[in-house]
Amino acid sequence: MPERREQTNQFIVDPISLTMYSHSLRDHDRRKIIKVFQESDLPIKVFCMPSNHSHISKVAAVFFSLVGLILISASGSRQWQLINGELLPLSDKATFEKHTFLEPRLVGDLDGDGDEERLVKSGGNVNITDYSSEILWQSPAEWRITEAQIGDLNRDGVDEVILLVWRPFKPWPVDKFMPSGGRIKNFHDSNNESCQIILIGWKKNDWRELWAGSALARPVEQLRVADLDGDGLVELAALEKDYDSKQSGGELTVWKWIGFSFSLVDRTESRWERLAIMGDGDRYWLFTK
Ligand SMILES: [Ca+2]
Numbered sequence: 296m297p298e299r300r301e302q303t304n305q306f307i308v309d310p311i312s313l314t315m316y317s318h319s320l321r322d323h324d325r326r327k328i329i330k331v332f333q334e335s336d337l338p339i340k341v342f343c344m345p346s347n348h349s350h351i352s353k354v355a356a357v358f359f360s361l362v363g364l365i366l367i368s369a370s371g372s373r374q375w376q377l378i379n380g381e382l383l384p385l386s387d388k389a390t391f392e393k394h395t396f397l398e399p400r401l402v403g404d405l406d407g408d409g410d411e412e413r414l415v416k417s418g419g420n421v422n423i424t425d426y427s428s429e430i431l432w433q434s435p436a437e438w439r440i441t442e443a444q445i446g447d448l449n450r451d452g453v454d455e456v457i458l459l460v461w462r463p464f465k466p467w468p469v470d471k472f473m474p475s476g477g478r479i480k481n482f483h484d485s486n487n488e489s490c491q492i493i494l495i496g497w498k499k500n501d502w503r504e505l506w507a508g509s510a511l512a513r514p515v516e517q518l519r520v521a522d523l524d525g526d527g528l529v530e531l532a533a534l535e536k537d538y539d540s541k542q543s544g545g546e547l548t549v550w551k552w553i554g555f556s557f558s559l560v561d562r563t564e565s566r567w568e569r570l571a572i573m574g575d576g577d578r579y580w581l582f583t584k
């Protein structure tokens with residue numbers, strides 16, 4: 296289904312941010328990343344850290360194909376392990392049965408002062424509070440936050456707040472004057488709301504947006520954060536669907552932070568209504584139903 300492929304999600308920054316990021320790379324890496332950008336036939340594409348890949352074709356293969364396609368029935372439940380960048384059905388049923396579901400974390404030391412902060416969700420708003428419930432940060436009124444949790448998603452050793460935010464669609468600033476409406480013009484629902492992931496954290500003595508993704512090509516739900524492959528760094532899992540879809544759930548996707556954005560680790564074509572993390576504090580699996 297070509298149309299479906301073209302709507303494949305991208306966690307990507309706008310070209311200006313990409314250019315800024317690329318200046319921090321070595322020359323040959325920068326050439327590769329810019330080449331991927333220029334060769335894309337779609338408005339934006341997924342990029343990767345090219346230093347681990349010796350050929351541009353390998354880079355493209357990771358991001359422009361559906362790796363480890365696993366066709367399974369959408370009925371019933373399934374457990375997944377992430378091995379070498381592939382989502383594979385968990386084979387060890389006995390191990391799985393000993394583990395429990397983990398809820399998204401709402402408490403953590405976000406500013407490094409040794410005291411825990413917490414997330415308090417009320418309707419579509421989220422507050423960061425201290426242990427005595429004093430509000431430290433409030434989400435903007437125009438945001439409609441559907442999910443919030445704490446984790447070190449950007450892999451810098453410090454926990455941050457991970458928000459799934461719906462807000463009025465905005466094109467990239469550099470696209471404002473394009474007659475076609477811009478390169479992400481369709482990334483919103485019929486209410487003109489778009490879905491994005493935003494990271495909030497403590498930086499330079501204040502609460503700030505550490506990172507705000509542009510509108511997703513396809514909205515996600517049921518964000519889950521865990522180290523799924525045991526490398527000590529967390530990945531992001533989510534169910535991905537279409538804007539204005541009447542169905543809950545979607546296809547299982549796993550992403551990882553690559554320094555300036557997220558890149559796709561793997562995606563399954565099967566559709567699921569529920570996503571959860573299972574684990575024992577040492578190893579973690581995904582559960583879909
Ligand atoms: Ca703290």
Ligand SMILES: [Ca+2]
Pocket residue numbers: 446447448449450451452453454455
């Ligand atoms: Ca972090």
Ligand SMILES: [Ca+2]
Pocket residue numbers: 521522523524525526527528529530
């Ligand atoms: Ca990991």
